[in-house]
Amino acid sequence: MRLLTRLGLTPTQLFLCSISRGYSSNVADIAYRNVLATDHFQPSLPRLKVPPLEKTIERYLNSQKALLSETELDKTSGLAAKFLIDRGPQLQHELMDYARVNSHTSYITDLWFDMYLSDRRPVVLTHNPVMVLQNTSRGPGYQQPAVRATNLIFGAVRFCQLLSSNKLEPEVFHLNPRKSKTPLFYRTMRWVPKSVATYAAYMFNAYPLDMSQYPSMFNSTRIPQPGKDSLYRNSSARHLLVIHRGQLYVFDVFGVNGDPVSPKQVLSNIQFILSRPPVCTAPGLGVTTTMDRDQAYAIRKRLVALGNQANLDLIDSALLALVLDDEPPMDTKSTLLNFLTGPAESRWFDKSLSLLIDQTGCAAINFEHSWGDGVAVVRLGQDMFEQSEKEPVVSPDDSVDRANKLPEPTVQRLEWLVDDHLVLDTLKSARETYEARRRAVVLHFDWKQGSLSKRLCKQANLSADSMMQLSFQLANDLVHGQPAATYESCSTAAFKHGRTETLRSATLESRTFVEMMRRQPNTVVASLSSNKPVANAIDEGTLRAALSTCSTRHMQLTKEAAMGQGWDRHLFALRHFAHRELGRTLPGLFTDEHYARINAILLSTSTLSSSAFSMGGFAAVHPDGYGIGYGINVRIL
Numbered sequence: 300m301r302l303l304t305r306l307g308l309t310p311t312q313l314f315l316c317s318i319s320r321g322y323s324s325n326v327a328d329i330a331y332r333n334v335l336a337t338d339h340f341q342p343s344l345p346r347l348k349v350p351p352l353e354k355t356i357e358r359y360l361n362s363q364k365a366l367l368s369e370t371e372l373d374k375t376s377g378l379a380a381k382f383l384i385d386r387g388p389q390l391q392h393e394l395m396d397y398a399r400v401n402s403h404t405s406y407i408t409d410l411w412f413d414m415y416l417s418d419r420r421p422v423v424l425t426h427n428p429v430m431v432l433q434n435t436s437r438g439p440g441y442q443q444p445a446v447r448a449t450n451l452i453f454g455a456v457r458f459c460q461l462l463s464s465n466k467l468e469p470e471v472f473h474l475n476p477r478k479s480k481t482p483l484f485y486r487t488m489r490w491v492p493k494s495v496a497t498y499a500a501y502m503f504n505a506y507p508l509d510m511s512q513y514p515s516m517f518n519s520t521r522i523p524q525p526g527k528d529s530l531y532r533n534s535s536a537r538h539l540l541v542i543h544r545g546q547l548y549v550f551d552v553f554g555v556n557g558d559p560v561s562p563k564q565v566l567s568n569i570q571f572i573l574s575r576p577p578v579c580t581a582p583g584l585g586v587t588t589t590m591d592r593d594q595a596y597a598i599r600k601r602l603v604a605l606g607n608q609a610n611l612d613l614i615d616s617a618l619l620a621l622v623l624d625d626e627p628p629m630d631t632k633s634t635l636l637n638f639l640t641g642p643a644e645s646r647w648f649d650k651s652l653s654l655l656i657d658q659t660g661c662a663a664i665n666f667e668h669s670w671g672d673g674v675a676v677v678r679l680g681q682d683m684f685e686q687s688e689k690e691p692v693v694s695p696d697d698s699v700d701r702a703n704k705l706p707e708p709t710v711q712r713l714e715w716l717v718d719d720h721l722v723l724d725t726l727k728s729a730r731e732t733y734e735a736r737r738r739a740v741v742l743h744f745d746w747k748q749g750s751l752s753k754r755l756c757k758q759a760n761l762s763a764d765s766m767m768q769l770s771f772q773l774a775n776d777l778v779h780g781q782p783a784a785t786y787e788s789c790s791t792a793a794f795k796h797g798r799t800e801t802l803r804s805a806t807l808e809s810r811t812f813v814e815m816m817r818r819q820p821n822t823v824v825a826s827l828s829s830n831k832p833v834a835n836a837i838d839e840g841t842l843r844a845a846l847s848t849c850s851t852r853h854m855q856l857t858k859e860a861a862m863g864q865g866w867d868r869h870l871f872a873l874r875h876f877a878h879r880e881l882g883r884t885l886p887g888l889f890t891d892e893h894y895a896r897i898n899a900i901l902l903s904t905s906t907l908s909s910s911a912f913s914m915g916g917f918a919a920v921h922p923d924g925y926g927i928g929y930g931i932n933v934r935i936l
Contacts, residue, residue, distance in 0.1 A: 334489045337467045340507035343497035344795040347405045347863040349398050349872075352391045356383055358859070358866040362803040365810045366782050367893060375893045382888040390873045390886075397876075407868045408796040410875050415669035416528040419592045422521065423648040424736055426668040428917035428928075429639045430676065430907060432684050434661060440695025442660035445573060448621060449566045450691045451654060451662055452539065454683030455619060456552050456559050459517045463534065467513075470678055472793075474504040508792040512671030516679060519651040520615040521667050523595035530670055533616035540617035543572050544625050545583045545644035547713040549613050562692035564706045570698065571708035573623055583644030584715060586726050589733040595649075598725060606716045613713065619652040628657050631914075632744045638663040639916055640737045643730050652676070672799055674792045677909055684911040740918060752934050761846065763931050764906065765853035768804040769812065769846075771902055771927060776813045783901035786920075789860035800860040801867035804904070808852040812845045900924060906931055 356379050363375055398406035415426065432451075435441045441450070461467035473480040484503050491499040497507050519532040537553035550568045554560055587598045602611065614620075622645060628634040638655050646665075647653065653665045666676050697705070756763040768787065775783050785805035791797035818837055859865055874889050888894060901924040907915045908931050919926040 334485050335469050337462060337465045337469055337510060337513075339469050339488065339493055340471070340497045340500065341510060341795070342493045343495055344507065344509055344793075345497070346402070347407065347791060347794045347797060349391075349395055349406055350864050350866075350869045352387055352869075353383065354864070355866045355869045356387075358864075359870065361807070362805070362866065363893060363897060364807045365803075365805045366784060366897060371893060375891055378887040378891050382886050386877065386886040387873070387888075390876050393876045394872050405791075405794060405796045405798070405863075407872055408798065410872055411798050411868075412530075412669065413527070414871075416521070416530070417526065421589050421591060421595075421648075421733075421736075422667055422669075423589050423640060423646070423733075424740065424918040425920075427639075427648055427665055428668065428673070428905075428915065429635070429663050429665045430673075430680060430912050430915040431635060431638060431661070431663040432680060433911060433913045436688060437691065438695075440698075441691060443695060443698055444623060444656050444658060444660050445566055445569045446691075446693055446695055446698050447660040447662060447687075448569050448623065448654070448656045449562060449693045450687035451656075451683050452552065452565060452621060453559065453562055453692045454686040455517075455652075455654065455679065457686060458679055458682050459618065460557075460559065462513055462517075470508040470510055470674075470792075471500065472506045472508060474506070479503040479505040506793055508674065509795055509797050510675075511796050512675045513678075515670035516652050516666075516675060517618055518616050519670060520647075521649045521651070521669055522615065523592045523599055523649070525593060525596055528592055528669070531615050536616035536618065538613065538617055540614055540620045540647070540650070541569070541572050541623065541710075542585065542620060542645050542647060543575065543623040544577050545585070545642075546575065546578055547584075547610075547614065547647075548572050548710050549617060549713065550708075550710045552618060561706070563697060563704075564709065566693045566697055567705040568708050568710050569621075569623070570705075571710055583726060583730065584717075585646045585648075586643035586730045586733060588646065588648040589643045589736075590729050594729070598721070598729075601721060602715075602717075605718065605721075610713045610715060614647060614650075617650070619654060620647050620650040622646060622653055622655040624655055624657040626657070628659055628661065632742055634661060635744055635914060635916055636737075636740065636742045638665060639742075639918070640740065641665075643733045652679075672790065672792070673788075673905070673907070674790055677907070677912070681909060681911040742916070744914065744916075746914070746930075746935075753931055754934070761850045762854050762857075764857070765804075765850040767906070767929055767931065768853060768904065769809055769849055771904060772805060772809045772813050773816060775902060775925075776817070782810050782813070783924075784897045784899055785902040786900040786904065788905040789857065789865070791861065791863050793861070794863060797863070800863055800865040802856050802860040802865065803867075804853060804856070805902070806849070806852050806856070808845075808849045812842075812849050815842060815845055902927060904929065908932060 360372075360376055360379055363372060367375065394406060401409070418425070435447065441447065458467065471480075484500075484505060487503075488496060488500060500507055514534070515530065515532060517532075518534050518536045519530060522529045522531045537551045537555075538549045539552045541548040541550070550565075552560055552565060584602070587595050587602075590598065599611065622641070624637065624641065624645065626637055626642065628637065634657065637657070641655070648665070649667060651667055651670050655663045655665060664676055664680055751766065753763040756766055768785070771785070772782070782805055785803065787802040787804045789800045789802040791800050815837055856865075870889075874885070877883075877885050877889065884890070900920050903917070903920045903924060904927040905917065906929050914928070914930075916928045917926045
């Protein structure tokens with residue numbers, strides 16, 4: 300906080316920096332009685348501004364300085380200068396007009412949805428991250444898979460019920476919860492009109508977040524279509540999808556009156572499914588969701604032609620997918636890898652949300668990314684976990700008491716109509732392809748108590764996130780000997796329909812520090828900018844100053860990205876409009892090999908800081924790259 304103040308940030312910017320690297324909240328926070336509608340702040344959320352073109356180009360070139368030689372940078376700078384006086388102003392004008400016409404949303408929102416849904420690659424290991432929940436603290440009995448699943452499912456049911464009735468507490472980041480997360484704040488906000496509520500909250504140093512993505516978590520699925528997928532949602536559906544041993548089941552979790560069914564009914568249904576023997580003839584149709592999207596569309600079309608539309612409708616409209624995993628976990632690494640990928644026949648990766656429970660009761664959320672971002676999923680996971688810990692709806696005694704009064708199961712197993720060509724040829728080949736992709740994933744998990752912590756960084760006036768990002772740059776240099784295009788996800792949820800911006804954490808400052816760390820004291824090495832040798836005697840004070848410079852620069856980039864003032868989304872939008880100009884080639888800025896290089900992300904990074912989750916992960920976005928999920932808390936980085 301002192302470092303942020305030294306940088307001259309306003310309270311709003313302090314907040315944005317706090318949320319930008321991943322929403323963080325403690326599930327032990329005091330929960331006040333909600334008196335605000337879920338959408339209370341939504342109408343007054345500010346809109347993302349289109350950045351000035353000149354500033355975006357300046358930021359883009361600054362990022363290129365971390366990767367390019369002087370000769371390469373001269374070429375790219377020339378193309379950027381030409382863009383500023385040639386095609387750039389007209390494209391900027393078109394984008395500004397587009398933003399004005401679509402004043403109800405962000406200028407990037409629809410384009411970003413199109414980007415996700417037009418991607419023809421398989422969603423798994425491309426767009427599906429995973430977050431692993433903490434184990435229960437209530438004892439081994441509550442960790443039993445059926446008990447754990449029932450308690451977590453009811454957390455999701457309650458969340459969905461509150462959301463659909465507009466009674467879910469609005470998502471608000473409190474810069475100082477002791478001063479603003481109080482009855483006074485909520486009582487005051489209750490009387491403030493929705494049209495200005497966000498700005499009234501700012502007076503309390505409380506910052507509402509966009510919640511437009513939340514409804515898309517439930518009763519929804521990504522549907523493969525030729526060229527561009529669609530997002531399907533049926534909010535009237537009352538059932539849950541359960542996957543176990545390659546078989547798909549459904550049962551209702553809401554009654555006809557909209558109230559949840561009894562917890563013991565859900566427990567009975569889950570125990571019934573867990574007791575089913577393997578079915579050797581199972582077609583394993585979940586493998587269709589591991590395929591290229593155009594191939595997946597063709598298979599889905601074939602399934603419909605064979606008479607399976609009703610089954611697909613039940614899958615697509617289900618509240619979420621509950622996966623009861625049959626693979627025994629070996630260790631933490633294999634658990635995480637299984638939750639990220641898992642056997643194709645026991646997954647439906649197109650579902651917006653999948654809750655996975657393994658044989659030990661370990662639980663995780665795997666989600667398809669096109670509908671929304673991690674901020675919404677973290678909130679759901681925290682609420683689910685908190686309710687299951689504080690107010691479990693079933694106990695271990697219920698699970699062993701079938702003869703005493705557990706209701707009869709009300710489960711429907713989905714029966715499929717398939718032909719030999721579909722099962723023996725298409726699905727078999729798709730499964731083999733997917734298994735090869737799974738085997739190609741190299742996963743490492745490390746969570747060791749070291750000397751570096753968030754508290755220590757704060758005492759040294761250094762950004763903990765900057766130190767983590769700098770460690771990635773150092774490690775990459777040790778392995779590969781050159782800087783890499785780096786992506787850090789940065790939330791823009793403080794704005795209406797905000798998604799993410801890219802924080803380009805590979806900087807000239809980090810490159811300079813990495814080069815200094817290469818050197819041994821009193822040696823002679825080449826400088827970054829030329830082949831001329833330079834005398835170098837690195838002392839601790841020089842390294843400390845360079846470290847501070849890296850942190851300051853990183854915090855500046857964090858502030859800009861959280862305000863939607865990075866360069867990635869802006870250039871992405873301008874490139875989209877350039878593509879629409881018939882008969883014209885793309886501007887040289889976008890055909891430049893160095894533009895392609897900086898967008899070939901080798902280090903894709905994202906952080907998750909929440910007491911409800913123990914770990915998380917995602918696949919690399921480049922075949923030769925890394926997907927790095929990391930956590931920051933007071934005692935450990």
